[in-house]
Each structure stands twice: as structure tokens, then as C-alpha cells.
Amino acid sequence: MAPMIKSLSAAGRFLEVSWEGMDQPVLYPALWLRDHCHAPHSMNQETNQRSVDTFAIPTDIELETVSLDHDKVTVHWRAEDPASEYPVSFLWKMSDRKTQAETHEKAHWAAADLKGALPEEDWAAVMAEDNNGLKSWMEKIDLHGFALVKGVPATPEATQDVLRRIGYIRETIFGGFWDFTANLAFADTAYSNVEIGPHTDGTYSIDSPGYQAFHCLEFDGTGGESIFVDGFKVAEDLRQSDPEAFETLTQVMVPAQYRGDGAHLMAEHPVIGLDRQGNLKKITYNNYDRAPFRLENDLQDRFYRAIGLFHEMINDRAYQLRFGLRPGTVVLFDNWRVLHAREAYQGHRRLCGAYHNKEDFLSTLRLLRE
Ligand SMILES: C[N+](C)(C)CCCC[C@H](N)C(=O)O
Numbered sequence: 001m002a003p004m005i006k007s008l009s010a011a012g013r014f015l016e017v018s019w020e021g022m023d024q025p026v027l028y029p030a031l032w033l034r035d036h037c038h039a040p041h042s043m044n045q046e047t048n049q050r051s052v053d054t055f056a057i058p059t060d061i062e063l064e065t066v067s068l069d070h071d072k073v074t075v076h077w078r079a080e081d082p083a084s085e086y087p088v089s090f091l092w093k094m095s096d097r098k099t100q101a102e103t104h105e106k107a108h109w110a111a112a113d114l115k116g117a118l119p120e121e122d123w124a125a126v127m128a129e130d131n132n133g134l135k136s137w138m139e140k141i142d143l144h145g146f147a148l149v150k151g152v153p154a155t156p157e158a159t160q161d162v163l164r165r166i167g168y169i170r171e172t173i174f175g176g177f178w179d180f181t182a183n184l185a186f187a188d189t190a191y192s193n194v195e196i197g198p199h200t201d202g203t204y205s206i207d208s209p210g211y212q213a214f215h216c217l218e219f220d221g222t223g224g225e226s227i228f229v230d231g232f233k234v235a236e237d238l239r240q241s242d243p244e245a246f247e248t249l250t251q252v253m254v255p256a257q258y259r260g261d262g263a264h265l266m267a268e269h270p271v272i273g274l275d276r277q278g279n280l281k282k283i284t285y286n287n288y289d290r291a292p293f294r295l296e297n298d299l300q301d302r303f304y305r306a307i308g309l310f311h312e313m314i315n316d317r318a319y320q321l322r323f324g325l326r327p328g329t330v331v332l333f334d335n336w337r338v339l340h341a342r343e344a345y346q347g348h349r350r351l352c353g354a355y356h357n358k359e360d361f362l363s364t365l366r367l368l369r370e
Pocket residue numbers: 174178180188189190199200201202203286289
């Protein structure tokens with residue numbers, strides 16, 4: 001919610017706005033303002049797309065006058081350009097260049113932080129059309145990197161209905177919504193009963209699936225416990241304990257590949273991906289799918305040391321939330337942050353689930369937050 005505007009003035013090359021509660025006024029450059037005009041002559045009111053010709057705006061454009069009427073600021077230009085309009089909320093959102101990225105708290109965790117108190121929502125609340133339960137579930141996923149939905153009917157249909165509350169399901173070589181057992185339907189150990197160590201999916205994908213969901217529909221066997229690790233917690237601890245190893249894992253582009261099922265997918269990502277501000281953005285790690293690659297020998301040694309430390313940490317029980325997936329409980333986790341694993345199992349186990357794109361989850365959550 002934008003604070004009140006204490007004062008505003010047209011200062012030639014800048015619009016100067018003093019916001020309630022901010023010590024310093026905010027300066028908005030004339031060219032930037034003209035380029036972001038919200039009036040119908042410059043923005044398509046149906047599609048919210050820019051229609052002004054950015055490149056025809058005089059680069060030395062200057063403001064003549066400015067006025068405020070309720071929640072709209074109007075600027076008159078010295079050039080012959082028509083008056084421009086700006087919602088106050090827009091100017092507030094653009095008031096601080098440093099916080100352009102939507103920064104929402106991430107609560108990093110080790111096992112002890114969440115044991116016995118896993119983030120969850122009830123199925124009925126998540127499905128309710130008022131979207132309150134859906135928002136609460138998605139906020140918990142955004143905060144913790146995962147959250148459960150309890151009381152879901154143990155059917156593929158009910159599971160799909162829950163997942164589609166977030167948005168359309170991401171298609172991959174494995175299809176869209178998957179429902180599988182240890183039948184090696186695909187050339188991947190997920191379709192077997194062997195142990196799979198902590199990893200993220202889609203390291204071989206240029207756009208790794210943003211989120212992944214599992215719902216165990218049937219289980220008649222032993223073992224098969226699931227493991228979840230907060231890769232952001234591990235990365236931040238490594239940043240403190242071994243800055244060189246952390247640096248290596250943010251710098252080395254690690255290739256991965258999927259060969260089989262009529263595909264040869266390849267992509268490369270750093271194990272620890274950072275955003276422009278140096279904040280954690282994406283963990284990409286799957287030692288099984290790492291493709292052969294060479295580095296200059298010294299760096300090769302540093303790389304093996306660094307992934308050795310990372311491997312040790314993600315396999316440390318102190319970081320591992322461990323619980324069995326059982327019928328009725330859907331888990332949805334951030335595949336760009338949380339690593340998942342499975343112990344070997346014996347007997348029958350039927351799992352269903354799906355991926356969502358990172359952008360589609362964030363789009364739905366953004367709309368729910370408006
Ligand atoms: C589709 N389903 C999730 C069942 C299995 C996908 C296998 C994913 C692969 N192990 C990877 O790490 O990308």
C-alpha cells in the first residue's frame with residue numbers, strides 16, 4: 001500500500017516526490033517517466049502493454065508541471081507530448097531501485113527447525129473457492145520451500161485437481177501428470193525401487209521445473225522413506241564455513257544430460273545460482289545426471305572438493321527432513337531450492353505427481369497477493 005505523497009515537483013529533468021515516512025525525496029527521470037506513461041495514448045489499456053514509441057521520445061525531454069489528484073499523478077511536458085498519467089501505486093512500487101525484485105522472506109531450515117511441525121494445509125481449505133487456503137499453502141511453499149496438503153483423496157484425479165489450483169502442469173519427456181510405480185517406464189531410477197540420494201530434478205533442462213509434487217497413492221512394502229533438504233540453508237552454511245567452495249559452486253557451470261526415451265537433453269547450471277544482488281536463486285544438483293566435462297586441472301580439483309563438501313552436507317541427517325509419503329498427503333516443493341531423495345524400498349509403491357514452471361507458480365502467488 002503506497003504511503004501518502006507529502007509533496008511533488010517538476011524539476012525539469014526529474015519529477016521529485018517526497019513520500020510520507022521517507023527521509024529523502026525520490027527522483028524519477030523525465031525520459032523514464034515518459035516511457036512509462038499509463039495514459040491511453042502511451043499504454044494499451046486492454047493489455048497493459050507499452051504503446052508509446054520509446055525511441056521517438058526526445059532524450060532531453062523535460063517536465064513542465066505536475067499535479068496530484070487522489071491516486072493519480074499527471075505530468076505536463078515542455079515538448080508537445082500529451083500529458084502523462086501515473087497511478088500513485090506505480091510510482092511507489094518504482095520508488096526504490098534496489099528493491100525491484102519481489103523480495104519475500106525465505107525461512108531457511110535444518111531438520112530440527114521443522115521436525116514435528118511441517119508446513120501444511122487441509123485439502124478442503126486449498127480447494128475452497130475463496131482462495132484463502134490456496135494462498136496460505138502457496139505462501140508456506142514460498143517461505144519454507146515446501147508444504148503438505150493433508151486429507152487429499154488418494155486418487156490421481158483429486159491430486160490433479162489440487163495441483164491445478166496453482167496453474168497448468170508442466171509437460172516434460174515424462175509427460176504431464178505422472179502416475180508411476182517401479183516399472184522402469186522411463187530410463188530413470190525414479191521408476192525403480194533403488195535408493196536415490198538428494199538431488200534436484202531437471203538439471204539437464206535449460207528451464208528446470210520450478211516445483212514438483214508427489215502423492216503416494218498406494219504403498220505396501222518397506223523402506224522408501226522420503227528425504228527433503230533445504231538447499232538454501234546448506235548453501236548459506238557453506239558460504240560461511242568455506243567461502244572458496246561456495247564461490248566455486250557459484251562459478252562452475254555444470255553440464256547435465258538425459259539420454260533415453262527418444263531424447264538427449266542437455267543444459268548447464270552452477271550448483272549454486274545467485275541473482276544480481278548475490279542472493280540465492282537456484283540450487284541445481286544431481287550427481288547421477290552430471291554430464292562428463294573437463295575443467296582446468298586446478299579448478300577441477302577445487303570443483304571436486306566443493307561438490308564433495310556439498311554432497312557431505314546434503315547427506316548429513318542434521319539437514320534432512322525424513323518422512324514416508326503416504327496416501328492422503330500431497331507434498332509440493334520448490335525444485336529450485338529443496339533437494340529430495342528416497343530410500344530404497346521393497347514391495348509395491350504407486351506415486352503420482354507433476355511439475356510446475358517457476359514462473360507459473362509465482363504468477364499465481366503474485367495475483368493472490370494483490
Ligand atoms: C517424472 N518423475 C518425477 C516421476 C521422475 C523424473 C525423473 C527425474 C530425474 N531423476 C531428474 O533428476 O531430473
